[in-house]
Amino acid sequence: MTLSEEDGKLYYRLWLPLLDFVNKKYDIIRRIVCVVTENNLHMQEVKTISDKLYDNIGLIDEYLALHSELSEEHKAIILGFKNFVRGDFLLERHLKKGSVMINTENQKVYLVSGIVSSFEELFFTFPMPLLIKATLLPFKDVIITDGLFAPYAMNIGSNLKKQFKDIYTEAKAEGEIISDLNKGVVR
Template identity: 35%
Template sequence: MILPENERRLFFHLYFRLLLYVNKKYRLYNVDSIEALKRLREGVLDIRNKLYDGPKVIQEFVRENPYGLSKEELGIVSNWRHFVRGEFVLFKCLKKYAIFLDIGEPPKAYGVLALSEPFSEIGLPIPTFVETVLLPFKGKIIFDGIMTTYPVILGPNIKRELGDLYRQAKSMFGIITSLPFTGKAKMSDEEKLRLYLRTKRSRMIHAEEIEELIRKNPRLLDTYHQEMGKIAARKYKRELRNKG
């Protein structure tokens, strides 16, 4: 679930040089070496944000090649223009990678490798909300080493909704393990309808899509009533249990 040591060293070798280039280009801090850059600590975050605010600088770095990198190394850096930046749910840790869940529309599940320490050992409650940047690296997805966490306690209802979103993401796209991801969801209309109806949140978000699916194929009305009947039955059972 972490990068091999030789790949980890290669990543930092390239990434710190890119950050140093960005710093010099935009004159953010008075540093001119990798060692001085590492000592900036919080300043590194400013440089990193500048990089992703204007990602064309990645291709400028590749064209200029100020550090005499090899063709293979330049290819790795060039691929970083396909980064994914945003908020994710660090949803679960598997043997091969951790699942970073993008709960946008549609949801996507990324299989992400840690750099030095497994995500399961960094002291965060899982699942938890994080903000980071995902990068392609030698056919895998890693994060850029900087992660903002949020002190949010997730209750059982939220965890249940996240589980539904994870299953929806897996059904639509599988686990995404490389970038850029250009795949399209391959689902029948009936499968889409069942996914859209799964949770209250999903039904609200996809209300128009649900209506359109049934309009296009009236036979799906039977599926709609079946699923809503199951939902009503589960709700009724919960109410009975709560009443004792």
């Protein structure tokens, strides 16, 4: 599953100016005059900027204070980014409603949508399950990544596959699959 084309564009319309604010405030990547209009963005550079944001998540409040022109809906979406979850996830399976990602640290199970492409499309050549480093973000009523994720080059053994399959099965049976990071979470 992916966001609608309109919501995918909206995500980037909200996300890139926020990263531009962080980049300018800390002078992280000097060659980038404006993240929004830069035609040659390197993912590692964008990751460096986004890591600075996640390490200083209060920057979102500072950014919103400077941008009173944003609609209430857009402010709420950006404010929701404070409820990010960053870490290593096992991409366990793909469902019609999204892909199942299990946090390797606490075994929480998330249902995650792609922004423009589904994870099934992005990782169709990779053996499943797949270990990836990612940051999950709330967007409206679903969970997405920030678009900056990296698979680990490793094969998952059968014992570990079964362990994570059991984690998913139990979470499903208990109704504990997380599909909205904004519900009951405040930073």
